[in-house]
Amino acid sequence: MDFLSSLKNYLNEDLIKKLKNCLESKNIRGLFLNHLKMPKNTFLNKFPLIKQHPYVENGFIFDDNIYDFNKHIYHELGVYYLQEPSAMIVSSLIKPSTRPYKILDLCSAPGGKLIQIAINQPNATIIANDISFKRCQAIIENVERLGLNNVIVTNNDFSKIYNQYLNYFDIIILDAPCSGSGMFRKDSKMIDDWSYNKVLKFANEQKQLLDIAYKMLAKGGKILYSTCSYSYEEDEEVIAYILNKYNDLKHVMLDISKNFYVDKINPYGFHIFPFIFSGEGHYIALLSKDGEQSLSDLPKGEIKKDDYVYLINHSIKITNLNILRYGIKYKKIFNNKDFALTYHYSHSFNLDKLSNVYHINLDIEQLNKYMKGESLKLSENTKINQDNTPCFVLLTYDDVAVSYAKLNGNILKNCLPKYLKNKKYVF
């Protein structure tokens, strides 16, 4: 069966035609602002031609003929995350909160849905998991760049360990692996890769993942389910399956769904179609488990592993997890006495913490040199400590943390990770 014929099980001919026409048009670009690093007004003043996302606070839509946000230095400094505008709507369904939620992002890589949740839930502890070790590295890079301090990155197959976490998580994000038809316009390779057999294979996998997500969900907790597939078999049918199986699980009625496409027979979630909203295709449903939620704040901690010390601002049970990143990578210890502060730690200084630490604000020329991997020379009379002993100093640009550098005399030794040096940036 070809892709468009496979949609006849829920869409009429007119809608299929509209979808087909849209698949040939250009995709649109978006970004989610890390407002912990740069307030929205400051960002808007710098980029006045950017448009506010109609549904996502701190979400924006832009024209890449006007702004090159891919290469802009603010991207490297973690001021924003580039994200497709429909994908951004998924996480916006979890409202910002300061509650100490325990969150599991089950299929997290590269971390798009995670970033918005981590920024909007500062007191939550989030396990960002993916079955692919390689793709977990992309989560770690994003966590470091955005300076997130509440994320533990794990590389597990939860179908093998879910019984250690029964009724445990307050929120579970299941952005499920899928056939990817929603991304046809963005990535034409997806069209060649598509087959109806794949749809059925993914539908089966999605049901299994949703099943373990249900088992790990605490009473009163929520599952946010999404796919970037237009296929009914991966969307409504998966939700119908899980709702039929567990009678203490309900779908949450969402106000926002009236702006999109809701199926009449299985009205559990909503489809974002490009002819309704000019992003890519997504299906989103929110489910909740009956019962009273009881939240407990677990103690903060410090973890030493290999030569590194990690800071976990909040805590969570980590039984049987293959942990690749514990919270903030804070410092590297050399020979049990000397140490170096890390890039991740420097990026965790958001606007609120910046005012409490000594930092040197670089001008654009100094920043340019630093990003090339060069050391910087400060004026002779720059003294940070009385006896002039070498120390680490936080560097900033436009009040956004850049990196720690080691100050020795008046030389700021470059401490940027190798993979960031000599990239081409737009300033």
Ligand SMILES: C[S@@+](CC[C@H](N)C(=O)[O-])C[C@H]1O[C@@H](n2cnc3c(N)ncnc32)[C@H](O)[C@@H]1O
């Ligand atoms: C749609 S992508 C996730 C995108 C991500 N949530 C984001 O917003 O950037 C699906 C991910 O699921 C992962 N995956 C597939 N099967 C899995 C499983 N059984 N457990 C955990 N992750 C899985 C894939 O490696 C892939 O990274």
